[in-house]
Amino acid sequence: MGIKTTIDYITIASTGDASDFGDLRTQTADGARECGSSSGETYGAYFGGYKGSNGGTTDEIEYITIASTGNTQNWGDLTTDAYTCGGASNSDRGLRFGASYSADNSRIDYFNWSTGGGNASDFGSLTSNVASISGNGCESSTRAVVAGGVNSGRLNIIQYITPANTGDATDFGDLIQPSSTQGATITGSGISWVTGCTNGTRGEFSGGVMSTSGYPGRLSINNIQYITIASTGNATDAGDLTDEIHFAQSGQG
Numbered sequence: 001m002g003i004k005t006t007i008d009y010i011t012i013a014s015t016g017d018a019s020d021f022g023d024l025r026t027q028t029a030d031g032a033r034e035c036g037s038s039s040g041e042t043y044g045a046y047f048g049g050y051k052g053s054n055g056g057t058t059d060e061i062e063y064i065t066i067a068s069t070g071n072t073q074n075w076g077d078l079t080t081d082a083y084t085c086g087g088a089s090n091s092d093r094g095l096r097f098g099a100s101y102s103a104d105n106s107r108i109d110y111f112n113w114s115t116g117g118g119n120a121s122d123f124g125s126l127t128s129n130v131a132s133i134s135g136n137g138c139e140s141s142t143r144a145v146v147a148g149g150v151n152s153g154r155l156n157i158i159q160y161i162t163p164a165n166t167g168d169a170t171d172f173g174d175l176i177q178p179s180s181t182q183g184a185t186i187t188g189s190g191i192s193w194v195t196g197c198t199n200g201t202r203g204e205f206s207g208g209v210m211s212t213s214g215y216p217g218r219l220s221i222n223n224i225q226y227i228t229i230a231s232t233g234n235a236t237d238a239g240d241l242t243d244e245i246h247f248a249q250s251g252q253g
Contacts, residue, residue, distance in 0.1 A: 007064065007072070022071040025062050036087035037136065038094040040113035042066065045075060045094050047120075048082030057081040057100075061111065061120065076119040079109050084193075086130075088137030088144035089113075090163045096120065097137065097146050097169075098130040105129035108161065108169065124168040127159050132192035138203030139163070140229040147175055147194055147205050147235075154190025154211050158227065158235065173234040175205065178223035182244070184212045191221070193246040203227045204238060207245040220244040 008018035024046060035049030047061040059081045062072035078096055086097035096109040106129045109120035126133075130149035137146040145160040146169075158172040177189045194208035206224040211217060222244045225235035 009069070021069045022064065025072040025074060034084045036082060036085040036096050038087040038089035038096075039066065040089055040094065041091055043094075043113055043116075045087075045111075046072065047078055047087070047094075047096055048085050048099065050083045057083040061094075063117075075117045076111065078120045079122055080104055080107055082107075082109075084132045086133035086135065086137055086146045086149075088139050088146060088163075088196075090139055090141065090144065093163050095123065095137075095144055095161070095163060098126055098133040098149060100131035100150075105131055110163070110166070123166045124161065126169045127157065127171055128155075130155065130157075132209075134194045134196045134205060136196040138196040138198035138205070138227075138229065140198070140200050143229050145172055145196070145203055145227065145229060147196065148191040148208060150190075150192045153188055154192050154209070156190045160229075160232075172232045173227065175235050176223075176225055176237060178210075178221050178237075182219065184219050185214070186219070187211045187213050195245070198229065201229060203229050205235065206241055209246045220246045 005024040007021040009021040010018050035046045037046050043063045044066050045063045059078040061075040063075040064072050082099035084100040088095045093110045099105050106125040108123040110123040111120045133149035134146045137144050143160050144163050147158040149155045156175040159169040160172045161169050175191050188211050191208040194205040196205050204226045209218050212219045222241040224238040226238045227235050
């Protein structure tokens with residue numbers, strides 16, 4: 001199965017299957033996988049990713065106009081290539097966090113929704129070099145929060161920034177180790193590729209990958225944990241997903 005370029009959408013107010021929205025704009029026929037994403041009130045953006053052995057990693061930012069279906073268009077470029085990076089946003093700015101295979105894995109980038117396009121600018125740095133960070137962060141009107149990732153091993157850190165002001169990330173707290181691990185022997189407490197979502201007050205991180213002893217050395221998990229965005233502290237258990245997943249993307253409420 002090749003890398004896909006498909007964009008689907010649902011109407012949140014009603015249940016039902018997804019419909020086709022359009023396709024990612026890519027520089028090769030391989031498409032792009034493990035890209036970051038963020039959304040404002042008018043635009044949704046996808047950035048970075050891996051385009052296959054012929055295309056390598058990319059720094060491209062692509063965007064859609066949420067109110068109308070269609071393919072993505074070019075917005076501009078990140079400051080560096082960004083594969084398995086995280087994303088978050090507020091009503092003013094889109095944000096990229098970390099990366100794999102980049103000269104600077106601690107990088108935070110931002111771009112302004114009001115411009116309708118343009119290259120990203122440097123925002124600051126994460127607390128350490130981080131790849132495979134949360135597929136989506138979670139945010140309030142004043143904070144953006146990302147969690148987990150990989151450095152020399154998997155990480156349990158939660159960190160936050162204030163999107164209105166550029167600067168480095170600050171420690172928020174820690175993720176918890178799930179109680180249900182499908183009988184596997186877990187090594188370490190870190191989690192990579194978690195998915196974040198929020199209602200603006202409470203942030204939730206779900207799924208992800210933990211390290212295990214023996215082949216294949218990793219395990220997808222189904223836990224859900226939450227934080228209160230306005231106050232720092234460790235995550236709290238919130239239950240389980242119906243299946244084990246990692247690196248899912250989420251829409252924000």
